[in-house]
Every structure is written in structure tokens, then in C-alpha cells.
Amino acid sequence: MSKHNLIKDKLKPALDSVHVPQDVPLASALLSRLVIRDKSSEEHVQPSNMSLTFSIEQTERVTLAAGRNNIGTLLFHPIPNDESHHTVAHVDWLGITLRLPEGKGIDWLFQELKSVFDLAVTRVRHTGWNGYLHRADIGKLGLVAWGGKAQRGTAHIEINGTGCAHISDWRQVQSWGTQHFARITRIDLTHDDLEGIQCNIDRVLEWQSSGGFNCGGRNAKVKLAGDWHDCTEGRTVYIGTRGNKMLRCYEKGKQLDDPASRWFRVELELRNKNRLLPWDMLTRAGQYLSGAYPCLAFLSAEQCKLRTTQKATDISLESMTGNAARLSGKAINVLMHLHCEDANVVVDLLRRDRIPKRLEPYEEHLKAMHDRKPTS
Structure with missing residues (x-):
């Protein structure tokens, strides 16, 4: 029996349930199952106060690949948005698997x-x-x-x-x-809006209500997390499922402990489970992020990783200083009195090696900040 017939026999029950004409090729028949419209997506009504509209777009193309035991596997290929610029996002996580030569x-x-x-x-x-x-x-x-x-x-x-x-x-x-024929197993593509003007929680909720996360006729799953009561510690909207295709939209500045920060992050996490992650995602990060969901096509602000690192370092330093003053300020005041206002003695008593855990990701940047300071 040929490989084609074996795959067709394995998937025959699924294909029969779709009532596909006999003369339709196997791959086309399988692709026809991908656009599944549930009642919620068909009966979705735009809120009267929303002016946003998004067309239902295919964000990934699909091919049929032969898997183990000659069982057909659907393979998803992300589609970049060529109208966006590659610099509107940066790579923020990368997993690679390869066979050593x-x-x-x-x-x-x-x-x-x-x-x-x-x-x-x-x-x-x-x-x-x-x-x-x-x-x-x-x-x-x-x-x-x-x-x-x-x-x-x-x-x-x-x-x-x-x-x-x-x-x-x-x-x-x-x-x-x-x-070296390596495979990308995970990649995160990130867009930061440091002022929260184009991207923010309210805008993401508008996108969701207006079908901005509808791909190929299906609305992606949406989950809320974080501080939705006081709105001071950061809120997050999750779109999709982890381990497959997940979009995290969250208040990055507040997550770093600055309640007044407007810094907002949109972060796409893709894994290679039934998905081919092409290597040009590294150099076209913005185009692949813009193409992930209809509502992201507008992204235009060029990203500067150095600027976001500087922002994160400043917030973390300010938070650390405030926490230290709150927890140890009175103790330092007493020690200064006891040691005749000699700050050097007090610092020697309190100082410890290494840096706080929250500043570890920015250790290299802290060293660069120190090196840039003029010497007296």
C-alpha cells in the first residue's frame, strides 16, 4: 500500500465527517477542516461603542507532512506581514535544537x-x-x-x-x-510601548471585542491575570495557549514595581509543536509579530533594545532604593548617629557582596552605567 493511501485510510473517519467530494485532493480536504466556525464567532456582534473593525485573516498557512508511522500531521507556517517594518519587534527568547556535526x-x-x-x-x-x-x-x-x-x-x-x-x-x-540544519523550538517576539500610547490594556480589550484576535474564523482563547482590582501591580491579557501560540499583553512597568509606569509590552511566544519556525524570524521579527493577529498589523514604532533595558534598569534601581529606605532607613539613621555621621563606616557595616536578584538581568548594563560616570 502506498504512503498516500495509508495516510488517507488513517484519516478517513475525519475526512468523511467533513463531507468532502471525492475529487478533492487529500491535503485540500485536510485544510478545509482548519476553518471551524463555532457559534460564538458566527454570532459575534460588534459593540455599538467600538469603531474598530478587523477582517478575518489567515495568519498561518498549513501543509500536510508525513509524521511517525506514516500518520499525516498538519504543519503550521507563520505568515509575516510584509507591510510592517522588521524593526517594530525584537527577539526576546530563543530556543534552538541541533544535531552536532x-x-x-x-x-x-x-x-x-x-x-x-x-x-x-x-x-x-x-x-x-x-x-x-x-x-x-x-x-x-x-x-x-x-x-x-x-x-x-x-x-x-x-x-x-x-x-x-x-x-x-x-x-x-x-x-x-x-x-547546521538547526531547528528553532521556541521564539518570543516583543514590542514595547514605553509610553503606553498605541498599546495598553484598554486597547487590547477593544481589539478582543472587535475580533482582532480572530484568525481564520476562530476567536483565540483570552484569559486575564494580575491586579485588576487596584490596577497598581500590573495586569495581563493572555491570548492563545502556552506551548503552541501565546500572545502576552501586559503592563511591563508595573510588573517591575513602578505603579505609575505606562510601559506596555506585547509579546508573542511561538513553539514548534506542529509549527515550523523559519530562521528569517530572527531578522524579520516585526513582520512576524505584526502578522500574528489582525489587530497587530498597525505596529510601526521602531524598537530599541538598549532603550528598554535602560528603562527597566532605572525602574528597578528606583524601586530597590525605595524599598531599602522603607525597610532600613531608620536603622541607617541610628547608625549614622552612633558613628558620628561617618557614612563610610555605616556603609562598610551594611554592605554585602553581589547584587539583588531583581537587578541580575541588568548586571552588564549597571557596569556600563558605572563606566560612563565621570571620575572626580
Whole structure:
């Protein structure tokens, strides 16, 4: 029996339920099942006070791939919005899996991380990670994992948002990943509105009510989280499902402990579960974020990762200073009296090595701020 007929027999019950004519190709028949209109999406009525309207758009194209045991698998391909500029978003998380080249060991991958990504392995641990037997840390910027029979000779690189900010040449990373047939397993694409003008909680709720998260005829799941009572600690709207396609829209400044901040973040998390994540997402981040949902097509503000890092550092420093004054201000006052207003003595008594955990992601930026200060 041919592979085509075997796949068709496996999926016959599903296809029969759709009443597809016999002369329609198998792939077309499967694609016809993707646009499923439930009652809520068909009967959705635009609120009278909403002026926003969004067309129902296909945000991903779909192909049929042969999976294990010759069972057909639907593979989703994100569609970028070519009308947007690639700089309206930046990469804020990256997971990569690859098979080490023949004759190459893990030391080769460590060297590639340094030369291509400008990231250095700082410590090899005696523990594994997510099924891998071995793990090495890239400082506080990410990790490398390898080893294990179930992993079939692959290695994995996970780079967090702070680590992504260290990468200056995404085109070089893209070329490297393509050359070594690596797979992107997770990528986060982020747009920051530091003043909360174009993107904010109220606007996101408008988008939801106006069908802005409707893709191919289906409304994405929406979930609210955070401080919706006092609205001082940050609110979040989740669209979609984690582990597949998730859009997080949240008050970033308030999350960093600044109740007055208007900084708002829109963050798309994509994983490779039944989804092909192309390498050009690294250099066309804004176009892929803009194409993820109809309501994001308007994004136009160019992103500057350095500016957002500076903003986060300033908020964290101000919050840390306020907390220290509230918790230890009176104690410092007493110590100053006891030591004849000698601040050096008091600082020596209170000072501790290392930095607070909340400032760890911005450690390199803090060093740069110190180096820029003029010496007396």
C-alpha cells in the first residue's frame, strides 16, 4: 500500500465527517477542516461603542507532512506581514535544537556560541535539563544541554531575554542555524510601548471585542491575570495557549514595581509543536509579530533594545532604593548617629557582596552605567 493511501485510510473517519467530494485532493480536504466556525464567532456582534473593525485573516498557512508511522500531521507556517517594518519587534527568547556535526563534540558548540552568538559558557553543571543528561550555564543568559539516549545525539541552546540583548548580529545567527540544519523550538517576539500610547490594556480589550484576535474564523482563547482590582501591580491579557501560540499583553512597568509606569509590552511566544519556525524570524521579527493577529498589523514604532533595558534598569534601581529606605532607613539613621555621621563606616557595616536578584538581568548594563560616570 502506498504512503498516500495509508495516510488517507488513517484519516478517513475525519475526512468523511467533513463531507468532502471525492475529487478533492487529500491535503485540500485536510485544510478545509482548519476553518471551524463555532457559534460564538458566527454570532459575534460588534459593540455599538467600538469603531474598530478587523477582517478575518489567515495568519498561518498549513501543509500536510508525513509524521511517525506514516500518520499525516498538519504543519503550521507563520505568515509575516510584509507591510510592517522588521524593526517594530525584537527577539526576546530563543530556543534552538541541533544535531552536532559528525566528529564534533560539545566543545565545538561552546566555541560556536562564543564566535557566532557572542555568548560564553561559564559553568558546566552536574545536572541535566528537560531530559538531557548534561547542562552548562551561559552565565545568567541561558544554557546549553546535551546527552541522553532519548535525545538522539542532539544538543539544545536556550537563550533568555537578557541573553538575546547581547546578540548584535542576528543575520549571522540565522545563517549559522540554516547551515547546521538547526531547528528553532521556541521564539518570543516583543514590542514595547514605553509610553503606553498605541498599546495598553484598554486597547487590547477593544481589539478582543472587535475580533482582532480572530484568525481564520476562530476567536483565540483570552484569559486575564494580575491586579485588576487596584490596577497598581500590573495586569495581563493572555491570548492563545502556552506551548503552541501565546500572545502576552501586559503592563511591563508595573510588573517591575513602578505603579505609575505606562510601559506596555506585547509579546508573542511561538513553539514548534506542529509549527515550523523559519530562521528569517530572527531578522524579520516585526513582520512576524505584526502578522500574528489582525489587530497587530498597525505596529510601526521602531524598537530599541538598549532603550528598554535602560528603562527597566532605572525602574528597578528606583524601586530597590525605595524599598531599602522603607525597610532600613531608620536603622541607617541610628547608625549614622552612633558613628558620628561617618557614612563610610555605616556603609562598610551594611554592605554585602553581589547584587539583588531583581537587578541580575541588568548586571552588564549597571557596569556600563558605572563606566560612563565621570571620575572626580
